[in-house]
Amino acid sequence: MKELMPWKLLHSELVFDHRWYKVRQDVVELSNGAIVDDYFLSVRPDVALVFPVTAKREIVFVRQYRHGAGKVLIELPAGTFDPQKEIAESAALRELQEETGYRATHLTKLATLYDNPVKETNKIHLFLADNVELVSAQNLDHTEEIEVLLIPIDAVQEKLSQGEISVSGTVAAVVQLK
Template structure:
């Protein structure tokens, strides 16, 4: 090990080269810690994401199945979405949960599970995860025009197994499932030492 101090890059310039308001891209000119200049460092400031691992009174996890166009596949994941304009992270989490699943809850019932950065090299996007116990289907889905979502519930231990065996493979969902299983092993049928 060394005592080397890692220093941030110095921003010399920024240009918005976004092809669409739906997919922002920035071009930065930066000076590295070693003095080198990179004049074409591209990344996307997509915005933050919220996700909720909702568990029913019957110890079932609420999942959503939907088509994801970038991969051209139908994927199984936890409900969530982008932080909504003029809404806090918690408000966005509650709204996304209700919109995608028909589960309405209050802020005091959400348990924060931390944050996840999927690709901090090329994305400025943080996913904030929450757990909700005793989730109830007490509202209606309010889907966006691009959403076609099937809601399903599975026993928590089965969801963990699907994450382990690759049936659930979306990064945010995997991380939140695993973090929650470690924090609440009894919910997932685990016996940790």
């Protein structure tokens, strides 16, 4: 069997650059010599996602409208960050407290996953936070409307099985702890 090789990047150009979305057009040479001159990628920031567990063994979830899906969805607290400017752990701690008001004193790294490696450049960094405590009100930006939900750990798997929890990063974190 032939060894798989990375594509050779011949040229790359940012063709759409907006604060909410960036698109890059690459020209690449495949291992068979074929040239693809219009390979478009979404240039996205990394995501830090937290599986926060309270002392009562409740999981802190957030519920919010997601326009791409056109639905209100249940997710774990998460947010984007630039890995050139911030480490994943600090982004996870920051997002947890901003979105929920809960604070963690320690994180355990669960995994780093590629979100959609076919067309997107980002990764999702999953963390476990035990014994989180409510220490403040939410600190949301103007684009966020977030409801905080406390779900007993024993009820999470059922919500996943019933499709109530269906966002990929959240599902990956829940499965990690199964």
